[in-house]
Amino acid sequence: MYRNRAPIARKTNETSDMSRRTSTSSTNFSQTSVNQQRPHSARRSSLTDDLFTESINVIVRCRGRGHCANEEGSPNVVSVPSDGTPQVKIVIPEEARLCANDRTGTNGIESTRKYNLDQVYGPSSDQTTFFQNAAENICDEFLKGYNCTIFAYGQTGAGKTYTMCGKVNSDSLTPESGVIPRCLKKLFDNELNKDVVLKCSFVEIYNEVLKDLLSDGTNDGKLKIYEENKIIKIKSLEEFYIRDFKEAMRMLKIGIDKRKTASTRMNKLSSRSHSIFTIYLMKKVPNGSEYRFAKMNLVDLAGSENVNRAGSINQRAKEAGSINQSLLTLGRVINCLVDDASFVPYRESKLTRLLQDSLGGRTKTVLVANIAPTLVDLQSTISTLEYASKAKNIKNTAQIGPLVAEDYIMNDLIEANRRLKLDLLATRKRENCIIMDDGNYNEMHLTHKALKDEVEELRGLKVSLLNQMDSQMKKIDLHKSEKKFLNENIRSLEQKVINFENKFREQRRHEEELKMTCTQLYDKFVENLNVIYQSQINTRSVLSDQILKSLVNISSKLASIKADDSIISPTFEEIKEDLNRICAKVDNLIKSEENISSNLNQSCSKMKDLNTKLISNKDTLLNSINNLSGVAETQASLNKKFHMFLEEFMNSEDTHFLSSIHKEAKGKMTEYKKEFNQKMDNLMNESIEHHYGLFLKHYKGKLSVDEKSWNAATEELISKSKRTKESITEMVGSQQENLSNIASQSISNIKSGQKDMLSLKESLCSISSMARPLISQLSSAERSQNENNKQMNSAVNGVREHVGKLECAVNEVVGNDNVNLEARREEVWTQMKEITEPENVNILKSSGNVIQPSSSSASTKSSPLRSTIRLIPSTSRNSVELRSPARSPMRSRYGSPPKSPYKSPSRRQGGDNLSFGLKRESSGESFREAKRTHTHN
Numbered sequence: 021m022y023r024n025r026a027p028i029a030r031k032t033n034e035t036s037d038m039s040r041r042t043s044t045s046s047t048n049f050s051q052t053s054v055n056q057q058r059p060h061s062a063r064r065s066s067l068t069d070d071l072f073t074e075s076i077n078v079i080v081r082c083r084g085r086g087h088c089a090n091e092e093g094s095p096n097v098v099s100v101p102s103d104g105t106p107q108v109k110i111v112i113p114e115e116a117r118l119c120a121n122d123r124t125g126t127n128g129i130e131s132t133r134k135y136n137l138d139q140v141y142g143p144s145s146d147q148t149t150f151f152q153n154a155a156e157n158i159c160d161e162f163l164k165g166y167n168c169t170i171f172a173y174g175q176t177g178a179g180k181t182y183t184m185c186g187k188v189n190s191d192s193l194t195p196e197s198g199v200i201p202r203c204l205k206k207l208f209d210n211e212l213n214k215d216v217v218l219k220c221s222f223v224e225i226y227n228e229v230l231k232d233l234l235s236d237g238t239n240d241g242k243l244k245i246y247e248e249n250k251i252i253k254i255k256s257l258e259e260f261y262i263r264d265f266k267e268a269m270r271m272l273k274i275g276i277d278k279r280k281t282a283s284t285r286m287n288k289l290s291s292r293s294h295s296i297f298t299i300y301l302m303k304k305v306p307n308g309s310e311y312r313f314a315k316m317n318l319v320d321l322a323g324s325e326n327v328n329r330a331g332s333i334n335q336r337a338k339e340a341g342s343i344n345q346s347l348l349t350l351g352r353v354i355n356c357l358v359d360d361a362s363f364v365p366y367r368e369s370k371l372t373r374l375l376q377d378s379l380g381g382r383t384k385t386v387l388v389a390n391i392a393p394t395l396v397d398l399q400s401t402i403s404t405l406e407y408a409s410k411a412k413n414i415k416n417t418a419q420i421g422p423l424v425a426e427d428y429i430m431n432d433l434i435e436a437n438r439r440l441k442l443d444l445l446a447t448r449k450r451e452n453c454i455i456m457d458d459g460n461y462n463e464m465h466l467t468h469k470a471l472k473d474e475v476e477e478l479r480g481l482k483v484s485l486l487n488q489m490d491s492q493m494k495k496i497d498l499h500k501s502e503k504k505f506l507n508e509n510i511r512s513l514e515q516k517v518i519n520f521e522n523k524f525r526e527q528r529r530h531e532e533e534l535k536m537t538c539t540q541l542y543d544k545f546v547e548n549l550n551v552i553y554q555s556q557i558n559t560r561s562v563l564s565d566q567i568l569k570s571l572v573n574i575s576s577k578l579a580s581i582k583a584d585d586s587i588i589s590p591t592f593e594e595i596k597e598d599l600n601r602i603c604a605k606v607d608n609l610i611k612s613e614e615n616i617s618s619n620l621n622q623s624c625s626k627m628k629d630l631n632t633k634l635i636s637n638k639d640t641l642l643n644s645i646n647n648l649s650g651v652a653e654t655q656a657s658l659n660k661k662f663h664m665f666l667e668e669f670m671n672s673e674d675t676h677f678l679s680s681i682h683k684e685a686k687g688k689m690t691e692y693k694k695e696f697n698q699k700m701d702n703l704m705n706e707s708i709e710h711h712y713g714l715f716l717k718h719y720k721g722k723l724s725v726d727e728k729s730w731n732a733a734t735e736e737l738i739s740k741s742k743r744t745k746e747s748i749t750e751m752v753g754s755q756q757e758n759l760s761n762i763a764s765q766s767i768s769n770i771k772s773g774q775k776d777m778l779s780l781k782e783s784l785c786s787i788s789s790m791a792r793p794l795i796s797q798l799s800s801a802e803r804s805q806n807e808n809n810k811q812m813n814s815a816v817n818g819v820r821e822h823v824g825k826l827e828c829a830v831n832e833v834v835g836n837d838n839v840n841l842e843a844r845r846e847e848v849w850t851q852m853k854e855i856t857e858p859e860n861v862n863i864l865k866s867s868g869n870v871i872q873p874s875s876s877s878a879s880t881k882s883s884p885l886r887s888t889i890r891l892i893p894s895t896s897r898n899s900v901e902l903r904s905p906a907r908s909p910m911r912s913r914y915g916s917p918p919k920s921p922y923k924s925p926s927r928r929q930g931g932d933n934l935s936f937g938l939k940r941e942s943s944g945e946s947f948r949e950a951k952r953t954h955t956h957n
């Protein structure tokens with residue numbers, strides 16, 4: 021960095037002089053440049069193409085809620101559309117309007133207001149976004165050679181300084197860097213940087229006094245605003261060449277640090293002055309030796325403030341008054357420009373005077389209106405937005421900057437260099453004085469300051485790091501102690517676990533032992549239980565045996581006492597009677613069977629007679645056939661003779677007559693033959709049917725009579741058997757019932773007696789001694805009862821066997837007779853066929869005579885029909901079958917004449933002494949079985 025002059029020799033008058041000189045010289049640069057414009061001013065008219073009118077670009081930036089608003093608990097009333105619409109909307113809540121006061125200034129304000137501007141940015145827009153969208157473009161215009169101005173306007177604390185400068189702590193950009201650092205960065209990052217020469221100045225207006233923020237103070241009070249050729253300039257303001265971004269940032273930082281700030285209630289670092297950072301650009305014209313001159317004013321205005329609200333008193337109140345005054349003038353200027361007034365009061369304040377060219381002049385101007393969103397700031401916000409809306413209508417005629425000759429810049433640099441060398445030489449001659457180049461000094465000073473800042477920063481960092489370290493160490497210590505504590509806990513827990521495991525093992529061992537003991541005890545218990553159970557069973561069996569014995573004795577006693585007389589005897593008598601009746605019925609049946617047999621024999625004899633007659637007829641027929649065969653022989657001889665006669669006749673002359681007779685005779689013979697055969701067939705059929713019908717009619721009548729008697733006898737027998745069975749069953753049932761009653765009573769008695777068994781034992785002992793003679797009696801009675809039982813069993817078995825045999829016999833009779841009748845019928849039929857067939861054969865052999873069957877002639881041959889035939893009813897009572905008695909197993913078993921095989925045994929059994937011993941189950945079962953067999957049959 022180098023400067024036009026070195027204002028370093030502060031302590032010498034020479035330096036002061038020099039400073040003044042250089043200052044003038046510096047001011048002369050602008051003047052020179054302006055002066056240099058003069059030759060070009062003639063050209064400017066020719067550059068009418070570069071002139072164009074445009075409105076000031078008005079941008080609103082609304083900050084977020086500040087600490088002040090939060091403290092006051094003020095609601096937000098400003099909203100910014102998120103879709104990029106350049107509109108600010110103010111919505112005042114009704115309750116706020118109702119309790120409106122002067123502070124909020126909502127009195128008489130409508131609830132909703134809208135302001136349309138060029139661009140609007142809300143709290144969410146960061147510095148980068150804001151610069152890129154709002155300020156970058158104007159930088160480009162500046163680089164093109166236009167004079168440009170960006171100034172921030174708004175109430176105190178609305179974010180003007182934040183927008184324009186941001187944080188300027190380092191040599192590089194940060195996210196918080198504002199418009200000025202970013203502009204500088206952009207200018208130095210430009211590709212055409214080589215052909216660009218940049219200078220800067222930084223001035224503030226504090227209480228309407230100008231102050232050079234980059235100066236060492238030697239030019240204090242010398243800065244004066246003057247206008248030359250319609251260009252506003254500041255006399256004695258130092259301009260510094262800036263070679264790179266870092267240098268520019270250091271200059272900016274120096275100026276910011278020098279700027280007057282103070283803490284108010286509304287802003288802890290409130291700017292109490294208006295500041296203008298100006299960048300001068302000399303850009304070489306492409307393919308030329310001249311440089312285009314332009315300057316950019318970056319203005320951070322002091323904020324308008326409510327003295328009461330800001331709590332400004334004394335100096336601050338004076339500052340506020342000055343600020344507000346200058347801002348009021350700015351407002352009036354804007355109004356005048358908007359109203360296109362003939363007079364614009366630029367000169368009424370230094371601010372408006374310095375911004376004269378930017379407001380309604382030849383500059384491209386951007387006005388940033390900073391506002392706060394809360395209700396407490398509403399009045400200022402509305403005021404700001406009103407100004408901004410008006411400023412939007414200010415028209416500027418942007419003009420490209422003048423050209424400066426390259427030689428002039430070179431001469432300026434050489435001159436500056438020469439003056440510096442003289443200053444150095446003069447300074448070196450002085451004693452006790454450190455003489456050094458102002459640039460170097462400044463550079464060193466800046467470097468030193470930067471280093472100091474860095475050291476401070478590092479110190480602060482170190483302190484914070486040390487603090488962090490301390491806290492970390494404390495945390496580590498805490499963690500260590502916690503870890504130690506946890507380790508101890510873990511160790512104790514592990515020990516507990518080990519102890520627990522040991523105890524668990526011990527417990528398991530105890531459990532195993534306990535199990536073993538339990539098993540042993542259980543086994544012993546089971547064993548004892550078995551023993552007890554066995555003893556109980558034994559006891560029970562002994563007791564039950566005793567009880568049974570007692571029961572048997574009692575029952576036998578009862579049976580012997582009562583049953584013999586009152587129960588069994590009458591029943592047995594009845595059974596006897598029944599059986600006798602059955603036997604009588606069986607005898608009747610046998611008798612009827614004999615009758616049937618005799619009937620059958622009679623039928624057989626009749627059949628034999630019939631057969632004899634048939635045989636005799638057969639003989640007669642055979643004779644007739646023989647006669648017919650004689651006739652046939654005669655006929656044959658006659659025929660022969662006739663044939664001979666015919667041959668002779670044929671040999672004669674009249675053959676025609678003979679042949680006709682012969683044909684006629686032949687035909688008649690054929691007819692005769694047919695007729696004869698037909699008549700013979702009819703005769704034979706009629707004869708056979710007649711005889712067979714007679715035979716069947718005769719035997720059917722006979723058999724139906726026998727069948728009826730047989731059926732009646734069978735039914736009677738069955739009903740008798742049924743009745744007998746029922747009476748026996750009833751008797752047995754009653755016996756059973758009696759016995760079961762006695763048994764159940766005894767059992768219940770025994771059961772009840774079981775409880776008093778112990779007490780009864782004693783009495784039993786005494787009873788046993790008393791019961792001995794009774795027992796002997798009972799044993800004798802038991803023996804007799806056993807005998808009775810045996811007899812009864814044998815009797816029942818006999819009855820059962822007898823009934824079974826009877827039923828078998830009946831079955832055999834029925835079954836065999838059915839078979840025999842069938843066979844017999846077949847035999848008769850075959851015999852009849854035998855009788856009739858030879859006749860038919862012979863008759864068929866006969867030549868044509870009618871033959872009447874003869875009724876005589878008996879055959880001497882023996883016929884099966886000569887045997888006796890028995891007719892018995894089959895299972896189907898409607899059918900009648902012929903049976904051969906010879907094939908009857910009954911007959912073969914009992915011989916001829918047929919005699920019932922059941923008669924004798926039945927009689928024997930019925931007649932024999934039938935003493936039914938009472939063996940309840942077996943006898944009942946046998947009766948049931950007999951009943952089943954009978955029913956089945």
Ligand SMILES: Nc1ncnc2c1ncn2[C@@H]1O[C@H](COP(=O)(O)OP(=O)(O)OP(=O)(O)O)[C@@H](O)[C@H]1O
Pocket residue numbers: 082083084086143174175176177178179180181182183287289290291292321322323324390
């Ligand atoms: N858009 C913003 N985003 C973040 N912080 C902001 C914003 N605007 C302002 N601030 C913060 O608000 C405080 C006040 O801002 P600033 O000093 O820029 O206000 P000002 O308008 O310059 O006030 P004054 O006129 O009193 O100087 C600062 O701490 C600043 O960092």
